[in-house]
Amino acid sequence: MELRHEFTVPVPVDDAWQALLDIERVAPCLPGASVEDYDGKTVTGSVRVKVGPVTLTYKGTAVFDERDEQEHRMVLSASGRETRGQGTARATVTGTLTERDDGTAVTVLTDLSVTGRPAQFGRGLLSEVGDRLVSRFAECLAEKLTKPEEPAPAAAVAEETAPLDLTRTAALPVARRVGPPLAAALLVLVAWRWRRRRR
Template sequence: MRRVHDMELDHEFTVPVPVDRAWSVLLDVERVALCMPGATLDSVDGEEYAGRLKVKVGAMTVTYRGTARIVAADESARTVTIEAAAKEARGPGTASATVQARLHDGDGGTTRVTVHTKLNVTGRPAQFGRNILSEVGAKLITRFAKALAQEIESPAAAPRSSRSPLRGSRRSRTRPPRSPSRPPRRPPPKPRPSRLWSALSP
């Protein structure tokens, strides 16, 4: 029998930036996705972002491969909805999430952010039961919300090619090819005494 666990989690935080600035961050899926602990961004194809997510449940570590994209963005309501779907890299399990973030005007130019997350998990992690999965999911989303708050407070994003990965997240990189090894240098020849010095020597 296939086990399926559904969870809904809510978080709220306030950042000392105006709503317009926070809104521009929420529309950048790359910045939002990399706020998730254990996430690695592999590629971008139009509005779809492909990557991996490594999650530890009990003594088990599971790697998911999947995609994320914005499915709704209501500027008047200051609400963004992001959907993600993934499969286990080694196993038949799946995981999906719908994250809805809403911005609210705060006092003194601040922004209050509410995040509602729906999680669906099947496969090996589901065998741990709802309580453990809820605890793991809550910790994961709490860290995500904290990283998102820091990202919203950070200065304007640099060009995509020059951004550095966030703490707790990784971006895949290709190592440059190594240059061919050079042959070892020969030591310089020892100086020989000149003929004039040899003639004057006793």
């Protein structure tokens, strides 16, 4: 499936470009992600995902296929496999940075393929979950870029490496979809009971 996201960070394009290439610095902004090694081109690490009561760990690599500093465009190919299961995740992520008056606009195109339990969410819900995660990432990145960098305390590190809870993250989109029809059904039920009492 293809997903498209956009966000803006309040810094010049060159600063945003360098920050996004600083994997160790931005990794804490990605829920559930941890970096084990980075040699300047290939990232080795893991992502922990929680689906209901089950926590899944994907281990894999991500490789920069393209880094065009003049065009501020990068292409990252990532793949991972469950450490205790058959599920897999593959993604090709293309990021493009464009300078704006108020900072830098970042456009992210993701070609995603997921097998296993997270695939049960379906395209629509995964897209909405992606929107929320990208929004959270953008806020975290903007904060890192506009504040002096400080060592993270032990408690903060533990929170950053907590698994990404897909069920909780998906709760709001689900409520938004189910809420209006449910409210309408309740209104019909109340009106029907009120009419019965009147009779």
